[in-house]
């Protein structure tokens with residue numbers, strides 16, 4: 001099946017003002033489509049509105065205006081079906097301390113109306129590596145284990161869409177790898193994944209497509225490759241065979257010398273071929289011991305898109 005997992009049109013959220021402050025427009029007229037089967041990244045600085053957006057999808061925050069369709073179901077017209085299509089792993093570790101992981105999954109499955117015969121609690125516990133903690137009280141689980149349990153809870157009703165809100169904030173490497181391995185596996189099985197993250201390199205590595213939200217507005221949405229392609233600046237670092245006396249120069253090149261003697265040249269790939277940069281280096285009488293090039297990363301795209309606003 002092809003199509004959109006999520007379709008959002010004209011979405012607005014205004015929180016009522018608290019003491020001494022006016023109302024807060026957290027989302028201002030957002031349009032967003034998320035293709036089925038993708039791993040989709042929702043990025044933005046603190047306070048951009050990501051959690052508000054996710055909480056609206058999860059049915060935890062009531063929107064002020066706009067239309068939200070989840071797996072084709074309008075949230076206002078078919079609230080039950082649209083809720084059933086999505087599972088959310090929240091940021092906060094909000095677990096009942098007196099439930100064991102197995103009991104927590106059974107309760108969650110009950111809330112979603114999953115019949116006993118279709119429950120997969122043990123399979124899901126195994127997926128997240130909690131099978132040997134199935135009967136431990138949640139209060140005895142480590143922070144990492146609690147996060148695993150939150151992921152497990154998001155999966156009990158076999159949703160089409162899994163939303164992960166800052167899943168790796170403050171988690172150790174082992175848990176992070178477990179999470180990403182699971183995300184990849186679930187995505188390969190056809191699940192659409194939406195994640196928010198502050199770690200740009202993580203989004204770069206994991207996501208096919210990314211939307212950047214800033215100050216309640218969508219400032220970009222594109223494939224990860226296209227977003228990275230937006231910044232055409234390249235950097236070449238030349239390590240000269242002997243100390244350079246003259247610095248190379250040429251149209252479209254910015255040249256600086258580092259304390260270690262390396263020469264750093266930035267240029268736009270569209271206007272300046274790498275060969276022209278190397279020619280300029282040779283023309284300055286420099287012989288090259290080593291050379292490295294670097295592309296823009298998502299951090300630069302992100303800064304460029306969110307800086308001016």
Ligand SMILES: Nc1ncnc2c1ncn2[C@@H]1O[C@H](COP(=O)(O)OP(=O)(O)OP(=O)(O)O)[C@@H](O)[C@H]1O
Nearest residue numbers: 015016024026044045046047048049050051052053
């Ligand atoms: N319940 C609320 N009442 C009033 N204002 C709120 C409420 N929840 C969020 N806000 C405000 O709405 C804006 C968007 O917040 P939101 O939590 O959605 O941002 P975010 O992008 O998820 O940020 P973070 O990454 O810090 O969680 C912020 O200015 C926040 O202070």
